[in-house]
Amino acid sequence: MKKSLLAAVALGMLASGSVLAAERSGEDVYKATCTMCHATGLAGSPKLGDKAAWAPRIAKGKDALYTSALKGIRAMPPRGTCANCTDGELKKTVDYMISKAK
Numbered sequence: 001m002k003k004s005l006l007a008a009v010a011l012g013m014l015a016s017g018s019v020l021a022a023e024r025s026g027e028d029v030y031k032a033t034c035t036m037c038h039a040t041g042l043a044g045s046p047k048l049g050d051k052a053a054w055a056p057r058i059a060k061g062k063d064a065l066y067t068s069a070l071k072g073i074r075a076m077p078p079r080g081t082c083a084n085c086t087d088g089e090l091k092k093t094v095d096y097m098i099s100k101a102k
């Protein structure tokens with residue numbers, strides 16, 4: 001009984017499109033948006049997984065990196081150009097990028 005109710009709710013969300021509002025993972029956001037610069041180091045961006053490039057940035061603390069991701073820093077555009085990303089999604093994406101540089 002409970003299970004079928006859940007399924008009905010899930011179907012309803014799919015049908016209404018509200019499932020699109022579900023939070024994306026940091027990896028999803030990274031691959032959809034940030035990769036266009038951070039995969040190659042375009043415009044001087046720290047490359048994903050490049051420990052030497054990330055170490056001095058990580059040393060500034062997570063909050064500083066969150067702020068850079070939300071507001072932009074030099075050639076890094078605000079929200080990394082992901083206009084429809086929530087603050088939470090952007091923070092998870094920063095966490096994902098940090099995790100790859102450790």
Ligand code: HEC
Pocket residue numbers: 029030033034035036037038042043044045046057064065066068069073074075076077079080081082090093094097
């Ligand atoms: C248009 C290219 C571009 C895109 C797209 C982009 N970045 Fe960046 N990013 C940069 C550049 C360039 C820098 C280096 C800025 C500097 O320190 O001069 C940077 C730096 C950063 C930093 C380090 C900031 C700091 O304070 O040291 C973080 C974190 C970051 N980007 C996160 C993201 C996230 C998350 C996304 C995707 C949502 C993203 N970026 C998309 C170009 C980009």
